[in-house]
Amino acid sequence: MFKFTTIMQKPDSLIFDMDGTLWDAVDTYAHSWNVMFEELGIDKTINREQLAGMVGWEGKKVIEVMMPEFEPEKRLEIYAQVNEKRKILIPQMGGILYDGVIEGLEALAEKYQLFILSNCAKGVIRQFIDWSGIDQHITDEIAYGINYMPKNHNIKLLVDKYDLKNPYYVGDTAGDGEQSRIAGIPYVFVSYGFGETDDYDLKFDDFPSLTNYFVNL
Known part of the structure; x- marks a missing residue:
């Protein structure tokens, strides 16, 4: 159910990625883009498969790939409108929580400080x-849209703010692992999300297995 690759100190906190780690809201995200494109008269649509391949990217990269025909300022303007539309749609449409997330976070919170850190909009x-x-x-959360900085920077912000001694980052992509390495903390990979990687310290195939491991450390 999990793979252990290195000897690590026991964590005092867990920092979770959101998309692909705690839930799948790609359909809602795609809908927000397509509704906005239609409202703005832009002849463009994006499907689930295309957007799923961008999950975990920083917003700047997403809009560069998605809207290469526009100038950077226009991309940012459209992206801001999409995010406003998303604020309306998420409460209505939500997403799909991965099995065991609610129960798992409840159990883990009894033992660790829990955080969410994602490359999403504010x-x-x-x-x-x-x-x-x-x-x-959840003790706290921080998004890319707060300061437009990479995850390694925002991990360090949480470490400093809460005086974390041994946090682990939990994510579902190779990029999450790279950012964890730069931040100097262990990376826990969940294989059920949107990415693939062989560079991790721990690997879990489902959230209950992750919960069980950390609850029993």
Whole structure:
């Protein structure tokens, strides 16, 4: 159910990626793009498969790939409008929580400080927390849209703010692993998400297995 690759110190906190790790909201995200394209008269659509391949990317890279025909300023303008539309759609459409996430976070919160750190727009993590009803389990959250900085930088912000001694980052892509390495913390890979990688310290194939491992450390 999991693979252990290196000897690591026991964690005092777990920092979770959101998309592909805690839930799958790709259909909602794609819909927000397509609704906005239609409203703006832009002859473009994006499907689930295309958007799923971009999950975990920083927003700047997403809009460069998705809208190469526009100037950077126009891309940012459209992206801001998409994110406003998303604020309306997420409470309505939500996403698909992965099996065991709610129960797992509740159990893990009894033993660790829990955080969510994602390359999403400002406000999206809070919407996810409110929609899923996990606020009481999450110490704090930080999104790329807060400061437009990479995950390694934002991991360090959480470490400094909460004086974390041995945090682990939990994610589903190779990029998550790279950012964990830069930040100097262990990387826990969940294989059920959107990415693939062989560079991790721990690997789990489902959330209950992850929960069981850390609860029993």
